[in-house]
Amino acid sequence: MSRKASVASLSHSPILRRRSQGLRAYHSDVSLAPGGPSATKLSRAASNASYGSDSSLHRSHSLIDDLDEADQHTCGEILVAAETLEDLVNESVFVGAAPLRRGKSGQLENTSVWRDNMGDKVLKLVYGTMKYMPYIDTILVKTQFLVYHNQFLNHLGVVKVMIYDLMKHHFNYHEYSGLDSKLPPDASEADEDAVAMIMELDAALREFQVKMAAAYARIRIERKASGNTSKEQMENVLPETVRQKEYIAVDMPKCLRINRFKTTREEVMEELEQSRTTSSFRTDVIVDPDFEDLLVVSPDRFNEIKASRAVTEGRLIVEDKTSFWLPQHVRSLLPSLVAEGNEVQVLDARAGCGTKALHLASALNKVGKVFACESRAGRLESLKSHREIQGCKNLEIIGTDFASLSGDDPRFADVSVVIVEPLNSGTGILDKLGYLLQEEEFPNEQYSQKDLWALKSQQLSALKHAFTFPKVQAVIYVTRSINAEENEHVVQEALETVGDVWELACVLPEVPVLTTEDFEFEECLKILPTESTGNGIFIASFQHIPPEPETPDPDDQPEAVLEKPRKKRRKPHVRQKGEFFLPRLPKALAASVNRLSIPRGLGRSLGRTRTSDEGALNKPKESGVTGVGGSGEEIARVPAAEGGSLNPKAKPSRRSQYQTAIGVMGITLKEFYGPRDAAVKRMGAADFVRTPSMARVIPYPVGQHGPQSNRPVDEESKPYGQVPNPKPWK
Numbered sequence: 001m002s003r004k005a006s007v008a009s010l011s012h013s014p015i016l017r018r019r020s021q022g023l024r025a026y027h028s029d030v031s032l033a034p035g036g037p038s039a040t041k042l043s044r045a046a047s048n049a050s051y052g053s054d055s056s057l058h059r060s061h062s063l064i065d066d067l068d069e070a071d072q073h074t075c076g077e078i079l080v081a082a083e084t085l086e087d088l089v090n091e092s093v094f095v096g097a098a099p100l101r102r103g104k105s106g107q108l109e110n111t112s113v114w115r116d117n118m119g120d121k122v123l124k125l126v127y128g129t130m131k132y133m134p135y136i137d138t139i140l141v142k143t144q145f146l147v148y149h150n151q152f153l154n155h156l157g158v159v160k161v162m163i164y165d166l167m168k169h170h171f172n173y174h175e176y177s178g179l180d181s182k183l184p185p186d187a188s189e190a191d192e193d194a195v196a197m198i199m200e201l202d203a204a205l206r207e208f209q210v211k212m213a214a215a216y217a218r219i220r221i222e223r224k225a226s227g228n229t230s231k232e233q234m235e236n237v238l239p240e241t242v243r244q245k246e247y248i249a250v251d252m253p254k255c256l257r258i259n260r261f262k263t264t265r266e267e268v269m270e271e272l273e274q275s276r277t278t279s280s281f282r283t284d285v286i287v288d289p290d291f292e293d294l295l296v297v298s299p300d301r302f303n304e305i306k307a308s309r310a311v312t313e314g315r316l317i318v319e320d321k322t323s324f325w326l327p328q329h330v331r332s333l334l335p336s337l338v339a340e341g342n343e344v345q346v347l348d349a350r351a352g353c354g355t356k357a358l359h360l361a362s363a364l365n366k367v368g369k370v371f372a373c374e375s376r377a378g379r380l381e382s383l384k385s386h387r388e389i390q391g392c393k394n395l396e397i398i399g400t401d402f403a404s405l406s407g408d409d410p411r412f413a414d415v416s417v418v419i420v421e422p423l424n425s426g427t428g429i430l431d432k433l434g435y436l437l438q439e440e441e442f443p444n445e446q447y448s449q450k451d452l453w454a455l456k457s458q459q460l461s462a463l464k465h466a467f468t469f470p471k472v473q474a475v476i477y478v479t480r481s482i483n484a485e486e487n488e489h490v491v492q493e494a495l496e497t498v499g500d501v502w503e504l505a506c507v508l509p510e511v512p513v514l515t516t517e518d519f520e521f522e523e524c525l526k527i528l529p530t531e532s533t534g535n536g537i538f539i540a541s542f543q544h545i546p547p548e549p550e551t552p553d554p555d556d557q558p559e560a561v562l563e564k565p566r567k568k569r570r571k572p573h574v575r576q577k578g579e580f581f582l583p584r585l586p587k588a589l590a591a592s593v594n595r596l597s598i599p600r601g602l603g604r605s606l607g608r609t610r611t612s613d614e615g616a617l618n619k620p621k622e623s624g625v626t627g628v629g630g631s632g633e634e635i636a637r638v639p640a641a642e643g644g645s646l647n648p649k650a651k652p653s654r655r656s657q658y659q660t661a662i663g664v665m666g667i668t669l670k671e672f673y674g675p676r677d678a679a680v681k682r683m684g685a686a687d688f689v690r691t692p693s694m695a696r697v698i699p700y701p702v703g704q705h706g707p708q709s710n711r712p713v714d715e716e717s718k719p720y721g722q723v724p725n726p727k728p729w730k
């Protein structure tokens, strides 16, 4: 049957008929569950093959192809990349591609033109360093570089970025084009010092090139990272699931939201038209047919737009299409909520930097307001800045722990919807770079089974707390994860607790989805990450069951009626296996130029590679890099998403559920500074003082060891502690 015919026949299929009855059309597919059957091979070659000879599918500008060996970096780029990296870890504000810095007063400040230049090369350096961070850390600890060259302890960001840059050349200086140390005419004295520091670091790394190359070779052996070129080998170091996602993400169209508080679609299209360079296509920006405020942009054009004034001034907001489904669902609830007469009030229990809260505020403009609750100080600052930049007036920030908010608090007396998007593994995110720009978080996918259970218990407790607000009509639970533990299991347990008074409502039944086979709630919207749907999301919506009418006087009732009312049980939905149902995003793309088009029905979704790769499932699973240093410390955590067993039945002890530290989204400060702490411990350097703000590269005179040391000047040239003999790496 031709593809056209199969699509036409779908309109008469029972799936569509079910849709019209309010149930979701869905297709049964293999999930991308970590460690599950979809942990299949999708090698670069295979992905190229599936692209076939269609010229429209040439890899366009690549955000993963950060391994361009010919790229020579300037010291400025290295410096800005290092600062951005540390900004990210320290939770600074990131608008579009441009990080904005906050001065002492808390105000956003402008930095010099040189430092403000967040070009693509810098972004690739940041992203690549984030991606390879566990391996970079392993190299640092194994070679004890920071022990021997402890003058760089306070410049960890620069050290990591440079190691990443060298890794691309296997630490072979013959292949490395070196750094361009030219300074711009407006460079300050501090910039000059910083460049001198980078050149000193470059010399120190040259000394260590053999050790570093050996450490990196061991990593490649452990990871079985073979390949014909150094680039291929470096790519193969990454866990397979991570690679699969990257290959898909590279050519994914990018999305931007039009900010209605500041502009109109016509104005913004005009602005984009005027800023168009001659090289770009006229049809590289289209309006999505599902959402009139959503612009779908080719990856090339996105690179131009992401740091443009339209983005930094808040007229356009980097936001993936998947994030639009939540506000869309809230909109669909409005008729019943507005009917009650009052202003609609929504509480976002975990607002983060406010992507969804601000989108919701825009959707509720003139009919309601949003309370955005966030507990982390860095995120809170981000939230405030984004609200200011986007010119949003109907969003009130609550800077506190959601658990400490009481349902009796008069401020929330009229809240009718609570949204809970707790910390989660982010396994549904394909386009991590886009997510980094959007939510200032990097789903690094290094989590263990323990982490997953700890996440689940946090997610459940946040969700349960949401049910305690007395006037709430709907509680919406959202994750960007594809793990049943974080989605269906949480929903199931919540229903077991509050199922008498809350039931699941169908989230946007008109949206067809791909579903997993095993554990499913048909009412929930679960979009799995695929090349055509983009990033994944899980949305469950609980609606309050209205109280039963008052029971009549028992004296008037016959005996049968007096029986104790049975506990209400949720009727299980019968799962139907559907035909492949085309997702909607490609509709938008079909109208666009080749660059934007992705052939429908190719099914190069992550899950659909199963059949061809079943052999791979029988192979022993790849192990992660868990380097154990001489002192026994864990250096790089296993990307358990690949090798770990995620058997939902294997319950961990209660104790471990609550004691696990989670750094799933982003890289925690502890992880980032791990190699430095290991070096300090190794040296026994009790007098090591961290610089007050680790976010800044604070230049210091070359040759001086540590900016804040109290030791006499004549000792300054010596390292902090006794340099130990490195133990052989077993």
Ligand SMILES: C[S@@+](CC[C@H](N)C(=O)[O-])C[C@H]1O[C@@H](n2cnc3c(N)ncnc32)[C@H](O)[C@@H]1O
Pocket (backbone or CB within 6 Å): 349, 350, 351, 352, 353, 354, 355, 356, 357, 373, 374, 375, 376, 379, 400, 401, 402, 403, 421, 422, 423, 424, 439
């Ligand atoms: C997944 S992010 C939320 C993303 C957000 N909804 C958005 O659209 O950008 C989860 C956020 O919850 C915050 N958080 C964690 N525990 C919290 C708590 N107890 N109270 C309030 N916020 C919390 C975290 O700091 C993090 O920013």
